[in-house]
Structures are given as C-alpha cells and as structure tokens.
Amino acid sequence: MCTTCGCGTGEIHIEGEGGTPHEHEHVGSDGRIYRHVHDHSHANGHDDHAHGHTHDHDHGLLNFGSGPARSHVPGMTQSRMLRIERDILAKNDDFAAANRQRFRARGLLALNLVSSPGSGKTSLLVRTIEALRGKTPLAVVEGDQQTSVDADRIRATGTAAVQINTGKGCHLDASMVGRALEQLEPEESSLLFIENVGNLVCPAAFDLGEAAKVAILSVTEGEDKPLKYPDMFQAARLMLLNKCDLLPHVDFDVERAIANARRVNPAIEIISLSARTGEGFDAWLAWIAREHVAIQAEQRETIDGLKQRITGLEAQPAAKA
Amino acid sequence: MHEMSLAESVLQIIEEAARKQQFGRVRTVVLEIGQLAAVEAEAMRFCFDAVMQGSVAEGAALEIIEVAGAGWCSRCATTVPMDDLVAACPQCGGVPLQPTGGTKMQVKDLEVE
Numbered sequence: 001m002c003t004t005c006g007c008g009t010g011e012i013h014i015e016g017e018g019g020t021p022h023e024h025e026h027v028g029s030d031g032r033i034y035r036h037v038h039d040h041s042h043a044n045g046h047d048d049h050a051h052g053h054t055h056d057h058d059h060g061l062l063n064f065g066s067g068p069a070r071s072h073v074p075g076m077t078q079s080r081m082l083r084i085e086r087d088i089l090a091k092n093d094d095f096a097a098a099n100r101q102r103f104r105a106r107g108l109l110a111l112n113l114v115s116s117p118g119s120g121k122t123s124l125l126v127r128t129i130e131a132l133r134g135k136t137p138l139a140v141v142e143g144d145q146q147t148s149v150d151a152d153r154i155r156a157t158g159t160a161a162v163q164i165n166t167g168k169g170c171h172l173d174a175s176m177v178g179r180a181l182e183q184l185e186p187e188e189s190s191l192l193f194i195e196n197v198g199n200l201v202c203p204a205a206f207d208l209g210e211a212a213k214v215a216i217l218s219v220t221e222g223e224d225k226p227l228k229y230p231d232m233f234q235a236a237r238l239m240l241l242n243k244c245d246l247l248p249h250v251d252f253d254v255e256r257a258i259a260n261a262r263r264v265n266p267a268i269e270i271i272s273l274s275a276r277t278g279e280g281f282d283a284w285l286a287w288i289a290r291e292h293v294a295i296q297a298e299q300r301e302t303i304d305g306l307k308q309r310i311t312g313l314e315a316q317p318a319a320k321a
Numbered sequence: 322m323h324e325m326s327l328a329e330s331v332l333q334i335i336e337e338a339a340r341k342q343q344f345g346r347v348r349t350v351v352l353e354i355g356q357l358a359a360v361e362a363e364a365m366r367f368c369f370d371a372v373m374q375g376s377v378a379e380g381a382a383l384e385i386i387e388v389a390g391a392g393w394c395s396r397c398a399t400t401v402p403m404d405d406l407v408a409a410c411p412q413c414g415g416v417p418l419q420p421t422g423g424t425k426m427q428v429k430d431l432e433v434e
Binding site for chain 2: 078079080081082083084085086087088089090091092169170171173201202204205206227230231234262263264265266
C-alpha cells in the first residue's frame, strides 16, 4: 500500500459482481480481467508469470544512469536494452477510449464528479436527480473506498445506481467504470453521473471516458484549493461552487476562488449553487442540457456518417454496372 | 498520490514486453516522468520495489529521468520553463501559462536479459 495516500489494490468490489472484497483483480495485457485470491498484496499472478524467484543484484554495476547523457549502454553481459516508450496510463486510456466510444454511440452524457470529501457531491447529485427524474433517463456510478451508503441514497430516489468499492484505492479507473456499466446497462440517451472517490488529487490523472470532469468546491473549504490542487482544476471543465447559502456565515472570497481556478485553467466554466436551497440549479441544469444535446449531435453525426458511407458503398457496384 | 496504481501499470507494460520479447529478467527500468505529470518521482520509487516483487522485474534498478516542465506564454509568444501548474512566466510575470512539455509519464527503456 502506498503510504503517501493509502492507495493500493486488491480490495476492489463492484456491486452485483459477487466475490469478496479481498479478491485480487487486475487487467492483463490481453485486456482480460484476471481475478485471484492472493495472500499478499501486490499485483501479479498471470498463469505464465514467473513467481517467487530472487536474484542477487549488483547495484554497483547498474549504477550507470548518472552520466551527462543519462543513457544506458549495456556492457559485455547478456543484457540488452529494449526501447518501450509506452505511456504509463496507456492501459487506462484504452479502457477510457472504449467507454467514451460506447457513451457516444448511445448518446449518453457521462459526467465525472470530483471533489474532496465533504464538499456535498452526493447531496448535489440527489437534488440534481430529483430535478431531472422523469424528464431524462438517469444512471449513477458511485465510487467510495468502503460502504454502499451513497448508492443506497441514490437508489432511494428511484434511480439505478451501482456502488464501486475501491478498497484501499484512492480513485476510480476506466476499467472499473466499464465493469459497472455491465451491471447498470443505462438506456440510450441517459445521463450518467459518476461520483468519484472524494479526493482532489488522484482522480485527476485517470480518464474514465467521461464527457467532462466536474469539480465541486464548497465555500466551507478554502478559496486557495485550486492553487493547492491544480491538477484537478486543470482537468475539470466545470467548477461548481457549492454551499453558497452558507456564504454569509463563512470567510470565503468568491472572486478570489474564481480567479484562482481561472489561473490554473483559464477555460474553466464556473457556476455557484447550493444543493440545500436549490439556488443556482437552473444554470447547472442548463449546462447539463447543453452538454447532453452536444453528445446527441455527435451520436447523430456518427450514425449519419455511417449511413452515408453505406449508401456510398452500395452505389459503387450500381455505378459500375 | 496514486503511484501504487501507476507502478502496477508499469508492471503490466513490463509483463507485456516480456511475453512479446521473450526475456526472463529485467535489470533496469527507465521511466521518464515529466515535472508537470501528476506523479511524484519519490513516491514512485517507494512503490516500485514493492510492486515488482515476485515478477520478472523483482530487484530491478529504477532510473527516473525527470523531464523539465515547459509552458507557452501567450504574452511573450514563446515557450518558457514551467516548474508547476500555477507558475508565472519568468520573463513577463504573466499568468497563466499553457503547459506544453513535461506533462507525460512513460516507460522509456528496459534493460533485460
């Protein structure tokens, strides 16, 4: 486990999949999900995987990366250099691309809600769902380290929700969301809310295939948060300034918070609202509607594009004849 | 941060390469980590050894090449050094800078046998 943040793997649990939280799973290079029960906590265990061997390691010999060229020259040993040049996040990005394609093909707007714990994400989501229920199909993926409390809250509104427990993990990744979708099977043209693990750091790096990350900052936090956690505010397309009903009672400088967010991300859109009173919700719902229309336009383009290609291909033999 | 997951992604990339390129042991793993990528080199070092245990890369040396951050200053119309995401232009003091370099993290090379 990473002592920096408590992040780790091995305890991922997705509602509806069965299994125990202590089951170990990871995705192999062939794209399949491997699940094992492990008595140790690191990720490996492919069938073809060498296990448990040890080596004497000559660190003196291997200390060759410190020259000015910072390059390796394998010596007269049997070793060889392989150029890999593969992004560390490539696998997650592949899963995210697959999710995104799936969302687009079905006209589904997926929003990835990110914030620190306690910003009011779930309350905001519940109020949003209440405003949209009956008007548009809705589905929710909930991410937390433990418990299904949040998914239970969503389901109490009559909306389909799947809880992902990340165990020691500090973020959702695209593969977990893909598997949650198998459980959820959201209808065509749905609005899919993905409530990420409450954490302003790690979820910034993991694309889930969403149309946009929505960062929630509440006025009971500091207005310096966009500067302290710039990765997240840079990755987000919209910032919701929540708990605005509390502004008269707290020392929170709205202008400074907005300036800080724009310093990190000049293009970020900002809406002030309150999940408790509903203030500002018109703007938020209008933003969602605008994004949903945009995704559906992309879906039509895709379908129209395919239809046109089919028509074109069908016309070819006719023209020859 | 999430360096544990990232170290596991590094292991996946190594295992994939081991299957394709037929090697039995990794002596050195060279990562390239940008100054503006969302990863701490020190945290990565911490997680690396733990994650590689029991794999073809157990005991492998980890070399991290840190790539300096760079950003575009629209006022100066030039690329300038950028230490962090909220850095101001060192020439004109203007903000914001658009990150253009040092934003990636890669498995660059493997020394194998």
